[in-house]
Amino acid sequence: MTAQTIDGKAHADGLGARISGAIPSFREQTGRPPGLAVVLVGTDPASEVYVSSKGRMARKLGMASFEHILPEATTQQQLLDLIAQLNADDSVDGILVQLPLPAHLDSLPVIEAIDPAKDVDGLHPSSAGRLVSGLPGLVSCTPLGCLMLLRSQLGNLSGLDAVVVGRSILVGKPMAQLLLAENCTVSMAHSRTRDLPGKIRQADIVVAAAGQAEMIKGDWIKPGATVIDVGTSRIVRDGRKTLVGDVEFASACGVAGAITPVPGGVGPMTIMCLMHNTLLAACRRKALAEPRLW
Numbered sequence: 051m052t053a054q055t056i057d058g059k060a061h062a063d064g065l066g067a068r069i070s071g072a073i074p075s076f077r078e079q080t081g082r083p084p085g086l087a088v089v090l091v092g093t094d095p096a097s098e099v100y101v102s103s104k105g106r107m108a109r110k111l112g113m114a115s116f117e118h119i120l121p122e123a124t125t126q127q128q129l130l131d132l133i134a135q136l137n138a139d140d141s142v143d144g145i146l147v148q149l150p151l152p153a154h155l156d157s158l159p160v161i162e163a164i165d166p167a168k169d170v171d172g173l174h175p176s177s178a179g180r181l182v183s184g185l186p187g188l189v190s191c192t193p194l195g196c197l198m199l200l201r202s203q204l205g206n207l208s209g210l211d212a213v214v215v216g217r218s219i220l221v222g223k224p225m226a227q228l229l230l231a232e233n234c235t236v237s238m239a240h241s242r243t244r245d246l247p248g249k250i251r252q253a254d255i256v257v258a259a260a261g262q263a264e265m266i267k268g269d270w271i272k273p274g275a276t277v278i279d280v281g282t283s284r285i286v287r288d289g290r291k292t293l294v295g296d297v298e299f300a301s302a303c304g305v306a307g308a309i310t311p312v313p314g315g316v317g318p319m320t321i322m323c324l325m326h327n328t329l330l331a332a333c334r335r336k337a338l339a340e341p342r343l344w
């Protein structure tokens with residue numbers, strides 16, 4: 051069996067077209083475009099690339115992008131002051147603070163300072179609590195993108211066995227909650243899990259978000275399972291730098307029913323879901339009808 055490759059880029063392009071299609075009506079009703087503020091502290095090259103691609107995508111879809119690049123030496127108070135200013139700015143609908151922050155800064159108080167109505171990353175404890183409680187809110191971009199891919203691949207997920215590998219606040223925990231809300235039977239695996247291959251072998255759906263390059267092997271996967279690979283690790287293979295996921299793609303392809311590639315799978319969906327959340331936050335802030343985007 052050769053797994054079907056799930057084309058995240060194509061799905062993201064489709065979602066992007068629906069988002070940009072909804073923006074003229076938002077502009078007509080409010081006199082301005084939806085606005086996204088992205089905050090980056092320091093000069094990590096990978097983070098700079100993500101931040102600029104988020105800004106570029108926002109502008110491409112017809113949104114306003116406000117990029118705040120702060121020096122490494124920024125203090126906690128300066129960062130909190132910027133968040134307060136963005137909270138108060140009516141032209142800003144979404145605020146994203148790129149993580150990880152430099153070691154001298156404490157990310158949780160910064161995230162808690164973001165107005166939950168503008169929390170397009172879904173990281174505020176209010177957003178996390180609303181997700182658990184089944185209340186409308188903003189859902190983290192990566193798990194939301196994974197859910198969109200799973201729904202389009204499998205349709206109804208009810209009753210399926212799902213394993214989420216990784217328990218981060220940004221991906222693993224919200225992913226498990228979303229799958230639970232879809233009526234999956236959800237297991238969460240992590241670094242202390244006993245017999246990880248055995249747990250994964252039971253799953254119809256595997257979401258790999260552990261951040262360990264190619265740790266999940268093809269023979270750990272149930273034949274025909276759907277595999278969503280969230281990992282992005284840069285490794286050197288045969289003397290060349292390559293980007294790989296948490297799943298060993300070549301061996302998994304021989305067993306899985308469908309699998310997301312890295313790159314071109316979850317990554318493009320993450321960025322487009324940020325745009326999705328920004329438009330949603332903008333409509334809710336202005337009490338406008340929410341467009342159906344997926």
Ligand SMILES: Nc1nc(=O)c2c([nH]1)NC[C@@H]1CN(c3ccc(C(=O)N[C@@H](CCC(=O)O)C(=O)O)cc3)C=[N+]21
Binds near residue numbers: 150316
């Ligand atoms: N507050 C916060 N929210 C985030 O959502 C967040 C963050 N911090 N910090 C860093 C991670 C990482 N992340 C990615 C987004 C897109 C791709 C992506 O589009 N990747 C391309 C490949 C890009 C390449 O070649 O490097 C792909 O998979 O096809 C990857 C990774 C969001 N993150």
